[in-house]
Amino acid sequence: MKIRSFRLRIALLSATLAGIALLGFGAISWIQIYSAKVNRLDADLLNQLMRAGRPRDREQRFFEDDPKIGLLVLDSEGNPRYQSAALSDQTLDQLLRRNLQLAPPAPPRRELPPIRPIPPRPQLVTGQTPTGTWRIGALNFPETQVAIAINLHAIDQEMDGIRNIFLISIPGMLLLVAGGAWIVAGRALRPVRQLTGVIQKVTLVM
Incomplete structure (x- = not known):
C-alpha cells in the first residue's frame, strides 16, 4: 500500500x-x-578452584548446602575424595568428570615466586543438564583433581530483566x-x- x-x-x-x-x-x-x-x-x-585444590583449605562445607554449586574432588588416581550434594544429578557428575579428563595441569609450585607468576588456565566450559545450564571449571593439581560447576540461573534471571527493560524502552x-x-x-x-x-x-x- x-x-x-x-x-x-x-x-x-x-x-x-x-x-x-x-x-x-x-x-x-x-x-x-x-x-x-x-x-x-x-x-x-x-x-x-585454587582454594579447593589446597588440602588444608578445601572449603567443602561451603558447597554442601548450595544446590546451585557442584564440587568434585578426585585424588591422583581418579578416586573421589569429595562430592557435593548437587552432584546427585548424574548428568552434571558426568560433565565434571569429562572436563577433568580434558583439564590442563596446574602450574608447579615454586619456593621463590617468579617476578610475573603465570596464572593457571583451567578448562572452562558451559554445559547443559536437565537441572539447568552450568559454567564448569576444572583443574588438575599434583595430588588432586578439582572440578566446580556453578548454575547460570542467576545470570539468566538478570539478563531476562535487562531484556525486559529493552523491550519496554525501545518501543517508547x-x-x-x-x-x-x-x-x-x-x-x-x-x-x-x-x-x-x-x-x-x-x-x-x-
Missing part, C-alpha cells in the same frame, strides 16, 4: 532507521553485559522518534503547503 502523505512517510522512515539502530545497540549491549558477567563468574571459578523511544519526526516534518513542509494554497487560489481566480 502506497502512503501518499509525505509527512507520514518521513515519520515512518525516521522510526524505522531509529529502530534498526536501537535494536543493534540493544543486541550488542546485551551480549557485552552477558560476557562481562560470565567473565566475572570465570574469575570466581578460578579462585574457588521509537514512538518519541516518530512523534518528533512528525512534528519536524510538519514544520518543514508548512511553507510548501502555504505556497500550494496560494497557487491554487491564483489558479481559481484565473
Whole structure:
C-alpha cells in the first residue's frame, strides 16, 4: 500500500532507521553485559578452584548446602575424595568428570615466586543438564583433581530483566522518534503547503 502523505512517510522512515539502530545497540549491549558477567563468574571459578585444590583449605562445607554449586574432588588416581550434594544429578557428575579428563595441569609450585607468576588456565566450559545450564571449571593439581560447576540461573534471571527493560524502552523511544519526526516534518513542509494554497487560489481566480 502506497502512503501518499509525505509527512507520514518521513515519520515512518525516521522510526524505522531509529529502530534498526536501537535494536543493534540493544543486541550488542546485551551480549557485552552477558560476557562481562560470565567473565566475572570465570574469575570466581578460578579462585574457588585454587582454594579447593589446597588440602588444608578445601572449603567443602561451603558447597554442601548450595544446590546451585557442584564440587568434585578426585585424588591422583581418579578416586573421589569429595562430592557435593548437587552432584546427585548424574548428568552434571558426568560433565565434571569429562572436563577433568580434558583439564590442563596446574602450574608447579615454586619456593621463590617468579617476578610475573603465570596464572593457571583451567578448562572452562558451559554445559547443559536437565537441572539447568552450568559454567564448569576444572583443574588438575599434583595430588588432586578439582572440578566446580556453578548454575547460570542467576545470570539468566538478570539478563531476562535487562531484556525486559529493552523491550519496554525501545518501543517508547521509537514512538518519541516518530512523534518528533512528525512534528519536524510538519514544520518543514508548512511553507510548501502555504505556497500550494496560494497557487491554487491564483489558479481559481484565473
